[in-house]
Amino acid sequence: MKKRVVITGLGVVSPIGVGVGEFWKAALAGSSGISAVAPFDTLPMDAFRSRVVGRVRDFNPAAHLDSVQADRLDRYAQFGLVAAKEAIIDAGLRMDQEAPYRVGVIVGAGMGAMTLGERELTRLYMDLKPNRVPPSFIPAITMNAVSGLIALAHGAKGPNYTISTACSSSAHAIGQALVSIRTAQADVVIVVGADASITPLVLAGFGSLRALSTRYNDDPGRASRPFDRGRDGFVLGEGAGALILESLAHARKRRARIYVEVAGYAATSEAYNMVIPREDGAEMAATMSMALRDAQTTPAQVDYVNAHATSTIRGDEVEIRGIRHLLKARASKVLISATKSIIGHTLGAAGSIGAIATAMAIQSGLVHPTINYEDPDPECQLPGIAAKPQERRIKVALVNAFGFGSNNSSLVLKRYD
Amino acid sequence: MTANNEIAERLRATLAKELKQNVKVITPEHTLRGDLGLNSLDAIELMFRIEEEFDLSIPDDDIQGLVKVGDVIDYLERRLTPAAATAHATPAATAPRPSPAATTTRPSAAKAPAKKAKAKASRRHA
Numbered sequence: 064m065k066k067r068v069v070i071t072g073l074g075v076v077s078p079i080g081v082g083v084g085e086f087w088k089a090a091l092a093g094s095s096g097i098s099a100v101a102p103f104d105t106l107p108m109d110a111f112r113s114r115v116v117g118r119v120r121d122f123n124p125a126a127h128l129d130s131v132q133a134d135r136l137d138r139y140a141q142f143g144l145v146a147a148k149e150a151i152i153d154a155g156l157r158m159d160q161e162a163p164y165r166v167g168v169i170v171g172a173g174m175g176a177m178t179l180g181e182r183e184l185t186r187l188y189m190d191l192k193p194n195r196v197p198p199s200f201i202p203a204i205t206m207n208a209v210s211g212l213i214a215l216a217h218g219a220k221g222p223n224y225t226i227s228t229a230c231s232s233s234a235h236a237i238g239q240a241l242v243s244i245r246t247a248q249a250d251v252v253i254v255v256g257a258d259a260s261i262t263p264l265v266l267a268g269f270g271s272l273r274a275l276s277t278r279y280n281d282d283p284g285r286a287s288r289p290f291d292r293g294r295d296g297f298v299l300g301e302g303a304g305a306l307i308l309e310s311l312a313h314a315r316k317r318r319a320r321i322y323v324e325v326a327g328y329a330a331t332s333e334a335y336n337m338v339i340p341r342e343d344g345a346e347m348a349a350t351m352s353m354a355l356r357d358a359q360t361t362p363a364q365v366d367y368v369n370a371h372a373t374s375t376i377r378g379d380e381v382e383i384r385g386i387r388h389l390l391k392a393r394a395s396k397v398l399i400s401a402t403k404s405i406i407g408h409t410l411g412a413a414g415s416i417g418a419i420a421t422a423m424a425i426q427s428g429l430v431h432p433t434i435n436y437e438d439p440d441p442e443c444q445l446p447g448i449a450a451k452p453q454e455r456r457i458k459v460a461l462v463n464a465f466g467f468g469s470n471n472s473s474l475v476l477k478r479y480d
Numbered sequence: 481m482t483a484n485n486e487i488a489e490r491l492r493a494t495l496a497k498e499l500k501q502n503v504k505v506i507t508p509e510h511t512l513r514g515d516l517g518l519n520s521l522d523a524i525e526l527m528f529r530i531e532e533e534f535d536l537s538i539p540d541d542d543i544q545g546l547v548k549v550g551d552v553i554d555y556l557e558r559r560l561t562p563a564a565a566t567a568h569a570t571p572a573a574t575a576p577r578p579s580p581a582a583t584t585t586r587p588s589a590a591k592a593p594a595k596k597a598k599a600k601a602s603r604r605h606a
Contacts, residue, residue: 271524273540339520 066245067326069479071319072154072307073419074146076257078117078300078406082149087423089405090431091452095284096120096406097298103263113275115283116261117300117407135199136212137176142303142412143209143257144216150305151217151253155319158218167221167249169240170210170257171233173411173466176203177260209257221249227411230373232256233304234414234464234472238328240308250313256415257303266299272338274375275299287408288435289372289379289401290443297373300407304415306422322422326459327358327475335469339377344385350471351389351461358475360459362390365397367430367460368447369421372401373408382463383443398447398455400424404434414464414472421476425457487534487560488553494533495549498526508550516549534560 075082078096079089089096100116102108119142124133127145136144147168151158158166183200187193202208207225214223222243226235233256240252269275276296279286287298314321331353333346340347355362368386372379379401387394402413402420409416424430429452436450447453462474488508496503499516512518518526527538530552536559546552 272521273524336519337521 067311067324068241068244068308069311069314069324070306070322070422071309071314072150072156073422074149074153074305075416075419076119076142076146077302077416078119081122090420091429093405093432093434095434097283097286099283106263111266112270112277114280115276115286115298117298118261119301137179137203139172139176139257139259140209140212142259143170143255144212146303146305147213147253147255150307154307156307163218163220165221165250166219167243167252168210168213168219168223169236169252170225170255171236171411171414172206172209172225172227172257173229173232174258174260174265175206177262177265180204181262181264209255213253213255219253228470229466229468230410230413231464231466231470231472232411234474235330237306237418237474238330238472241325241328244308244310251309254308255303255305256412258409258411259301261299261301269299285435287374287404289374289404289433290440290448291436292438292440294374294376296375298407300409302409302412302416304412304419306415306418321479323425324477324479326477327354329353329357329473331471333469333471337469338467340381340465342381344381344388347382347385347471348389351473354473354475360475363393364459365390365393365461366455366457367398367424369417369462370399370401371463371465373403380442383445395446398430398453399445400430401433417462417464418474421460421462425460425476425478428454428456430455484557487556490533491553491556494529498529506549508548508553510549511547
């Protein structure tokens with residue numbers, strides 16, 4: 064029998080609040096975290112196709128971090144450190160009472176230190192002084208910076224690495240944490256998903272890909288609208304989510320409060336197209352199906368799906384097609400919600416924040432709304448999608464995260480009792 | 481006619497450069513995606529090159545209508561030729577001029593309703 068793994072701590076930095084309490088309250092209220100993008104220095108802002116973003120507001124790094132980290136680290140690293148600290152405290156995890164080599168850190172990040180990268184590159188070409196590139200630059204932009212920083216901050220000496228699979232990065236990080244604990248590489252894994260790349264280059268790049276919403280630049284709160292007929296692309300967001308995963312035995316031994324069980328995980332590649340999912344949704348269905356099998360659960364038992372649903376035309380359609388394909392008659396009974404409707408697409412952080420929303424839904428019996436769901440698109444309509452919060456005692460939930468590079472992941476979270 | 485030839489030559493040269501192919505093998509009948517092998521991202525890159533080469537801006541809604549090399553030639557001709565521009569008040573390809581080479585394939589292309597083109601504009605899942 065597979066070793067059981069549970070979640071005992073949560074932490075979040077999001078466009079609707081820093082801290083899980085604030086995040087969850089705003090999510091249930093359906094208050095949009097999307098705002099107009101702040102100008103990038105002298106760049107002509109009207110030349111950007113999409114000018115709405117899910118920006119984390121009122122984040123003061125100095126309030127959470129020492130002054131050196133507040134100055135030198137990339138924003139995504141700051142988010143990651145803050146979320147991790149909250150989750151560790153929330154879990155009541157005392158590192159002085161843990162065997163250090165048994166506590167790992169796995170981070171999911173899709174873009175990494177883009178803010179710092181763009182800033183230093185610009186500075187280099189403007190000032191023409193290669194010898195003035197800060198020595199902290201390289202350790203800050205390596206993709207494993209955040210997993211390293213968290214280990215240093217908390218003395219976690221177990222497995223330590225970063226997974227980078229674009230928009231599914233942190234779902235894979237949770238999945239790999241599950242695998243690490245099942246295979247006894249670690250008893251506890253601090254999982255963090257983080258990205259903060261609302262930069263000119265990234266906003267322009269996703270714009271060129273025609274991936275972003277462009278129709279609601281004057282009405283930011285309405286721009287992210289998964290499953291709605293008026294959707295026209297995703298909204299670039301930023302944030303971090305952190306979760307403490309540990310073996311059930313370890314959690315019981317230290318009498319930790321248990322949010323949910325992480326029961327299953329699947330990772331696949333569509334081997335199809337770098338940015339577009341296969342039209343029929345069969346690949347997503349296969350991924351969800353494998354995750355359910357890993358959790359020794361059947362499609363008929365699923366109560367809730369935290370959808371990847373980024374608010375792109377194709378992506379939302381295909382995901383619902385996949386859900387219908389897999390769940391058959393059950394598809395009209397499950398609740399479905401799109402966290403991105405409220406906070407935008409936080410890229411590498413999306414899987415972890417989706418998992419946090421799901422853990423909270425299972426705990427509270429409330430599913431947050433899919434906001435801006437005003438005119439259901441028949442191509443992706445299911446009765447369980449709602450613009451209002453819904454009540455349900457959830458036993459089994461799926462969390463989906465799909466990424467560029469043709470990769471898919473699904474997690475199964477179960478009520479623990 | 482001369483304008484058309486000049487545009488065609490410049491476009492073929494741009495295509496050849498972008499696709500790293502011999503300019504001689506590219507004909508107006510070639511489809512960008514099928515025959516020349518452009519994927520959706522290549523197609524956007526190509527539009528960037530064309531916009532630079534011909535100093536114009538191609539709206540997203542127009543891109544979906546550009547299926548064959550000949551469609552792009554006709555489109556550019558319409559946008560760039562003064563006579564054509566006055567004949568068609570809206571340069572953004574709502575009323576294509578009949579052209580012997582491409583009439584049979586044009587309806588799906590240049591006449592593609594704006595709605596359909598928009599619907600295809602953001603088919604990504606990120």
